Amino acid sequence: MAYPDDRKYSDEHEWIKVEGDTATIGITAYAAEQVGDIVFVELPAVGTTVSAGQSFGVIESVKAVSELFAPASGTVTDMNGALGDSPETVAADPHGDGWLIKITVSDPAALEKLKDAAAYQAMVDDA
Amino acid sequence: MHQTPLDAAHRALGARMIPFAGWDMPVQYAGITQEHNAVRTAAGLFDLSHMGELWIRGPGAGAALDGALVTAPSRLKDGRAHYSMICTPDGAVIDDLIVYRTGDEEFLVVANASNREAVAAALQERLSGHDATFDDASFRTALIAIQGPRSRELLQAHTDIDLEPLKYYSIASATVCKRPVLIARTGYTGEDGFEIYVDWGDAERLWNHLLEEGTPAGLVPAGLGARDTLRLEAGMPLYGQELDLETTPFEAGLGRVVKFDKPEPFVGREALERAKDTATKVLVGLKLTGRGIARTGYPVYLPAAPEASGRVTSGTASPTLGHPIAMAFVTPDLAHAGTTLEVGIRNDRVAAEVIPMPFYSRPR
DSSP: OOTTTEEEEEETTTEEEETTEEEEOOOOOOHHHOOOOOEEEEEETTEEEEEEEEEEEEEEEEOOOOEEEEEOOEEEEEEEEGGGOOHHHHHHHHTTTTTEEEEESSOOGGGGBBBHHHHHHHHHHHO | EEEEEHHHHHTTTOOEEEEEEEEEEEEEOOOOHHHHHHHSSSSEEEEESEEEEEEEETHHHHHHHHSSSSSOOOSOOBBBBBEEEEOTTSEEEEEEEEEEEETEEEEEEEGGGGGGGHHOOOOOOHHHSSSOEEETTTTTTTEEEEEEETTTHHHHHBBBSSSOOOOOBBEEEEEEETTTEEOOHHHSSOOOEEEEEEGGGGGGHHHHHHHHEEEEETTEEOOOHHHHHHHTTTTTOBTTBBBBTTOTTTTTTGGGGGOOOOSSSOOHHHHHHHHOOSSSOEEEEEEEESSOOTTOOOEEESSOSSSSSSEEEEEOOOTTTTTTEEEEEOOOOOSSSTTTEEEEEETOOOOOOEESSOSSOOOO
């Protein structure tokens, strides 16, 4: 599995891709594989504030509930509504159509602490 | 941690292994939903070698079991089986069991892995004074289940007995892949299926052979994850969730299993007579009509009520039905089909309706 170079990765297996004022957040292919068959995704409403390292939603398989941890702080400007009817998209295309939320990042400097694709790849290879 | 004799086979198949009741067990191979659907439409192969196999033998075996369990194994015909429970003197469930009669003076009691030691201890104590012996064969007996609508034709190709006349809840001596086994027509999936008791040393050969030969017909290895969603759809209780030492058989909807018409006393009888009409909770099936999945331990409410009136024991997104289902204990006044309830899911209340169980019944 290739991890795109155009974004950063958290130790909790979320990715964040910054484009202008907005950052898109999703889970990594590794996380999607670990969760298994994804049957439900619960995301915050537009306007909600999320905090780096804090839970902002959940993703559920038939077996278990997994929390989603924000890789950065900010305010939610969009959420992937298509996942309500098609949560399996997260597993099918975790780095693309399976994105979760978009935020305006309130603390861009904190993004520097996240891993790049190579460092993240190395981390999951060791897992 | 114990390993079943199929440990290497699971790892070779790429299984995700988890600790379960002291055993390394496969929770999934290709994925829970895929395995679940294979069992509903074709067949799945399960390693259940962690289960406890306890043999009770001797002229007094039947009478001893009648006194030890809530059922009357002495009334079983040779080759037949029934679902049973072993209770404390207080009427609490130590474990739920399958009891097979394999001979005039021979019974096989199959216990959950998590309760094997407790059941073994209670049985040994309760056999004293009877002309009966106890033999825990759990670590020399593997158990492989083949479950699903194609299980009979798949197993038939590898056994020397005709499976068609083997009735549900029956057991017979046979060979599979030329190895001596016991084949029972039992299971925990809501489908037709068979459970094969085989010597530890023969298990891997039998597993690999059945799987290789069955793969073209849709047979897949299935893990504990699919086993759980399959049994939940079929409305079957799981010890530790729907049954425990705080629950009587009546509360779990299993009162019919308790045989008060046995002439001899049995452990728990007096307490169970009292518990019969004094249940403070009732197990119900829930269909979630709102968005969300109910999970073990989530509170259940009457709509808008501040205090919980129950709790979820098991829940999932039903792969077969396509909507979330759950089992829950609720107060008896709420236990009627059609009652609208709410499940507390994180910070929300999600609407649910009490519906009859099982959630799923196989087409016949």
